[in-house]
Amino acid sequence: MNAIVVALIGIVIFILGYRYYSKFVAEKIFRLDPNYVTPAHRYKDGVDYVPTNKFVLWGHHFTSVAGAAPILGPAIAIYWGWLPAFLWVVLGTVFAAGVHDFGTLALSVRNKGYSVGTIADKLIGRKGKLLFLFIILILVLMVNAVFAWVISNLFISYPSSVLPVFIQIPLAIWIGYAAYKRSKKMLIPSLVALAIMYLTAILASRFDFLQIDLVRFMGGEDGAGLFGLGSVSTAFLIWIVILMVYVYIASTLPVWKLLQPRDFINSHQLVVGLGILYLGLIFTNPSISAPAINESPDKSLLPLLFITIACGAISGFHGLVSSGTSSKQLNKETDARFVGYFGAVGEGVLALVSILAVGTLFANTDAFSQAYASFSDANAIGLGNFVEGAANLAQGLWIPTEIATTIVSIIVVSFAATTLDTSVRLMRYIIAELGIEYNIKPLTKTHVATSVAVLSSTALVLIPEGPNGFGSGGYLIWPLFGTANQLLAAISLFLISIWLKRRGSNYLVTLIPMIFVIFMTLYAMFQQVFFEWSWFGSGSNMLLFVLGAIIFVFAIWIALTAFHELTKKQDDPFDRE
Amino acid sequence: MLENIKKLISYYEEVISLPHRNEVARELRNEDDFFLLLLYSEMLGIPNPVYYYTLELYPYIIEDFHDWHLRMGMDKSPLSGIRCC
Numbered sequence: 143m144n145a146i147v148v149a150l151i152g153i154v155i156f157i158l159g160y161r162y163y164s165k166f167v168a169e170k171i172f173r174l175d176p177n178y179v180t181p182a183h184r185y186k187d188g189v190d191y192v193p194t195n196k197f198v199l200w201g202h203h204f205t206s207v208a209g210a211a212p213i214l215g216p217a218i219a220i221y222w223g224w225l226p227a228f229l230w231v232v233l234g235t236v237f238a239a240g241v242h243d244f245g246t247l248a249l250s251v252r253n254k255g256y257s258v259g260t261i262a263d264k265l266i267g268r269k270g271k272l273l274f275l276f277i278i279l280i281l282v283l284m285v286n287a288v289f290a291w292v293i294s295n296l297f298i299s300y301p302s303s304v305l306p307v308f309i310q311i312p313l314a315i316w317i318g319y320a321a322y323k324r325s326k327k328m329l330i331p332s333l334v335a336l337a338i339m340y341l342t343a344i345l346a347s348r349f350d351f352l353q354i355d356l357v358r359f360m361g362g363e364d365g366a367g368l369f370g371l372g373s374v375s376t377a378f379l380i381w382i383v384i385l386m387v388y389v390y391i392a393s394t395l396p397v398w399k400l401l402q403p404r405d406f407i408n409s410h411q412l413v414v415g416l417g418i419l420y421l422g423l424i425f426t427n428p429s430i431s432a433p434a435i436n437e438s439p440d441k442s443l444l445p446l447l448f449i450t451i452a453c454g455a456i457s458g459f460h461g462l463v464s465s466g467t468s469s470k471q472l473n474k475e476t477d478a479r480f481v482g483y484f485g486a487v488g489e490g491v492l493a494l495v496s497i498l499a500v501g502t503l504f505a506n507t508d509a510f511s512q513a514y515a516s517f518s519d520a521n522a523i524g525l526g527n528f529v530e531g532a533a534n535l536a537q538g539l540w541i542p543t544e545i546a547t548t549i550v551s552i553i554v555v556s557f558a559a560t561t562l563d564t565s566v567r568l569m570r571y572i573i574a575e576l577g578i579e580y581n582i583k584p585l586t587k588t589h590v591a592t593s594v595a596v597l598s599s600t601a602l603v604l605i606p607e608g609p610n611g612f613g614s615g616g617y618l619i620w621p622l623f624g625t626a627n628q629l630l631a632a633i634s635l636f637l638i639s640i641w642l643k644r645r646g647s648n649y650l651v652t653l654i655p656m657i658f659v660i661f662m663t664l665y666a667m668f669q670q671v672f673f674e675w676s677w678f679g680s681g682s683n684m685l686l687f688v689l690g691a692i693i694f695v696f697a698i699w700i701a702l703t704a705f706h707e708l709t710k711k712q713d714d715p716f717d718r719e
Numbered sequence: 720m721l722e723n724i725k726k727l728i729s730y731y732e733e734v735i736s737l738p739h740r741n742e743v744a745r746e747l748r749n750e751d752d753f754f755l756l757l758l759y760s761e762m763l764g765i766p767n768p769v770y771y772y773t774l775e776l777y778p779y780i781i782e783d784f785h786d787w788h789l790r791m792g793m794d795k796s797p798l799s800g801i802r803c804c
Binding site: 187188189190192194195197198199201202205206321322327328329332396397398402403405406409410467471 | 730742
């Protein structure tokens with residue numbers, strides 16, 4: 143099958159979804175009102191609540207939600223064939239992610255710009271809020287472990303990407319300083335920073351001495367490492383330690399010093415990356431060598447596909463962005479459709495190109511089937527294949543393979559690193575908030591909370607022994623990350639459904655995706671927790687069993703609460719206010 | 720054409736500076752609050768060796784002061800010497 147045709151079909155469905163379905167949801171279900179005074183106007187303070195042009199807000203929303211996860215999930219899920227992954231990304235975006243992102247935005251706008259956590263507190267009580275905090279806590283813990291694992295592996299596989307990524311840090315600090323202390327415009331400095339990074343990338347891919355290859359320094363893959371670990375494991379350990387020290391510092395600095403300027407550079411990288419990939423697709427005109435459907439998978443597609451591709455189809459994390467910052471800046475209520483729904487479409491486009499990059503990488507179907515022989519192989523090589531596949535597409539633009547590989551791996555590492563920074567910071571806030579809720583004073587201190595966050599994430603990525611030996615933690619918990627994320631999405635959809643029901647609207651548009659998502663989550667959790675990780679399971683692992691069991695209990699609790707809330711009669715507490 | 724490109728660039732500039740804007744505004748507001756505190760320190764009973772000069776700034780700062788006490792949840796000015804509202 144021709145990849146351009148698949149991309150076009152996907153994009154046409156996205157456009158139709160936005161043009162018709164989101165219009166229907168906005169007008170008939172959410173009944174958005176252009177005259178409603180949004181929180182941005184009502185509480186305008188020039189800091190958090192600022193009415194913002196919808197195109198600008200969309201740009202910000204899209205760059206905040208798009209990251210490494212919509213690349214990683216599809217690159218693994220293509221194991222079941224490109225067609226199921228394609229269908230879930232396209233239909234999931236149109237019917238689940240779009241409604242979810244758009245809905246959380248609308249819900250938050252109608253509720254003073256509160257975040258979904260606070261709204262949960264109002265709609266289903268304090269228990270709801272605590273549940274929310276715990277799920278986000280587990281989720282960010284796993285994000286930390288998974289993304290640290292991803293970055294370390296990419297550093298080991300593509301040593302030429304190390305130097306450019308490290309150069310990004312002083313460049314970001316410089317931009318932050320220039321923009322804040324001297325109130326300069328940011329466009330030129332961040333473009334210069336990007337140019338310096340890519341120039342370093344070109345040099346590093348050409349000259350070996352610029353590649354920080356820890357494995358080679360220790361005498362190659364068979365070399366001896368430290369503590370009898372072997373060179374690859376030692377390199378992994380060293381990178382994890384460096385990354386954790388880095389995130390400790392990055393997450394305690396004021397955001398304008400490092401985090402935000404990094405985001406600026408990365409938002410250019412997103413534009414550059416999407417541009418290279420889609421243009422490369424047009425110029426190389428490849429055909430998809432991956433089979434449409436894998437007929438004999440060792441792990442069933444149902445339910446695992448739906449939790450393997452989380453971001454890119456539906457992601458609970460987006461609801462946090464929608465209700466956290468975007469809702470406070472929405473100029474008109476009717477803009478929510480463009481910002482929320484079209485933001486989800488933007489991420490769908492990224493997930494789609496990830497499927498195509500991996501799907502077109504192999505020479506023929508046999509080569510694909512050999513590489514993706516089992517689900518655990520897919521987990522281990524998915525991201526590496528995306529990098530190679532994307533580099534192949536970039537060749538269409540006459541970029542040499544080794545340079546394209548370095549640049550694509552830099553893009554993925556940068557996205558993963560920003561997510562890591564943000565999620566460690568988020569975890570610190572949640573630990574502090576739990577400290578306040580349960581009256582544990584020390585936890586409310588910045589450095590105590592950050593230490594707890596960083597140490598527990600390090601332990602999670604390093605401790606579990608698994609099929610990949612030392613450092614299998616991140617690799618093993620990817621499905622668990624997916625389930626926690628889907629669970630968060632389900633809670634948000636549940637809150638929107640309650641809200642719609644209390645307003646007398648038809649709430650099936652959010653209830654159906656919610657039931658679908660929670661069913662898949664429960665199904666996947668049940669399978670993994672009891673048949674794999676428990677003491678009598680095939681891959682017994684107590685740590686994963688405990689984490690998984692907690693999420694499983696939460697999922698059941700939410701399903702029951704949802705059923706109870708949606709069947710009882712009650713006024714809207716916000717309407718009464 | 721040139722006009723459109725300029726528009727596109729300024730749109731792009733706005734997109735990337737949006738997340739930065741509230742952080743910078745917050746920092747500036749904190750600095751302003753601190754400045755106000757120094758300015759009105761004498762009225763709060765903290766000796767200010769340069770009060771003679773800060774006194775001259777009062778007329779310029781009165782609107783900021785008004786915004787500040789509203790933001791802090793006080794409907795009326797908390798300092799009896801200053802009747803901004």
